[in-house]
Amino acid sequence: MMNQIHMTFREARLRHNITLNLLIKDTNIDPRAVILLDQQNQGTPEHVDRLLASLSRLSGIEYSRRIKNIHAITFKLHPDYESVTPDQLAAELKRAGDE
Template sequence: MNDTQATFREARLRHNITLHMLMEDTNIDLRAVILMDQYNQGTPAHVDQLLASLSRLSGTEYSRRTKNIRGVTFKLHPDYESIPSDEAVARLAADHQQIQQKNNKL
């Protein structure tokens, strides 16, 4: 898979970065992290913060300038309420487990 064709989620998983790691690194609400990860959308500020975090955590530069993440949609008012809190917590746990299972197979 070519970096120029990666979605945010594909790049994140390639580097074994969890949603929790992004949330801790950026102090962005979990639902905003999930919107970027699942739907490639967020406010311009959140998108930039999450790309910078992905860069720090992966050691590979990801940014609007490098244009190596595809399909990002900027929204001034993303629908955070579309992700209920209990669903967000469940996705966080499932994501952690998925990364652990992937690492155990290596």
Template sequence: MSDSRATFREARLRHNITLHQLIKDTNIDPRAVILLDQQNQGTPEHIDRLLASLSRLSGTEYSRRTKNIRALTFKLHPDYESITPDETAAQLAAELHPTNDK
């Protein structure tokens, strides 16, 4: 049986919401936003704040209560250091200058 729920990234892209918008809306460290977007993990607080932001920006409710996002991993101490400053800059720049590889 396949899971029809989206990952955080899939939902974000479905609604054309950028990482920049999430960072600005939540004022969360960009590494935390990217870690959730790429690896589906974060602190419970960051995940809840980013789901609330996704809901505000998309007009669709996303939350732990609605259970419409899959593959979230809650960690008390996520490895934010795994997202390097260069990777952060590259991810954010890629949104400003997308390629036509799709």
């Protein structure tokens, strides 16, 4: 369990072979919000909590703010979803299907 204490969301996701597409389907969150947390470690408190709950469900290991086993998340009330371009979104989702 010690080696799981200081992972980013992306590191934990990859460790469990969970694709972005699976997270998007499981949470029904705007794909840009999922990519923003995965790539830039930022999101709204609600999106972060929902994605951590999804990661927990899909991996079988609890990830949450309460137990603080995911680090480097920046909470933003208004994340810059526009920073995820349509081309980047399409490329990430295509790559996520290949993971």
